[in-house]
Amino acid sequence: MPPISATLRLQPQLDAPRQARNHLENTCRHLAPTVRSDASLILSEIVTNAVIHARTMITIAIECDNNSVAVAVTDNSTQAPQLRHHDDLFEGGYGLHLIDQLAAAWGYDASSDGEGKVVWFRIGR
Numbered sequence: 001m002p003p004i005s006a007t008l009r010l011q012p013q014l015d016a017p018r019q020a021r022n023h024l025e026n027t028c029r030h031l032a033p034t035v036r037s038d039a040s041l042i043l044s045e046i047v048t049n050a051v052i053h054a055r056t057m058i059t060i061a062i063e064c065d066n067n068s069v070a071v072a073v074t075d076n077s078t079q080a081p082q083l084r085h086h087d088d089l090f091e092g093g094y095g096l097h098l099i100d101q102l103a104a105a106w107g108y109d110a111s112s113d114g115e116g117k118v119v120w121f122r123i124g125r
Helices: 016-027 033-054 095-102
Strands: 004-010 058-064 068-075 105-110 117-124
Touching: 004 016, 016 033, 016 058, 016 068, 033 058, 033 068, 033 095, 033 117
Parallel strands: none
Antiparallel strands: 004 058, 058 068, 068 117, 105 117
16 A cells, blocks of 8 residues: 555644544554554644644644554644653643653654744654
């Protein structure tokens, strides 16, 4: 099967993570359920962060093939994602730790126009 690519633009609204997950599930429905599930969870975390912290339009680019998925989430904030270190009593802030555990690779870069950032991840071979 040739690679499948898809793009989605979302408003920074509370339902954006659900829309992003649905888009990934539909685009990559041929992937193994665990790969699809992990990718959906990671995507949801990144989009939630964009909604809460960036509060700008969000663009999601997905590319999947038979065994893997690569996702890039762009927003217009230059604030870099930061792993938080806190005690067990703190609620929230664990999303990047989760991404670090589930993704084969992840990171962030300045967007090509220099006006925001791209948070990306890959799962699978």
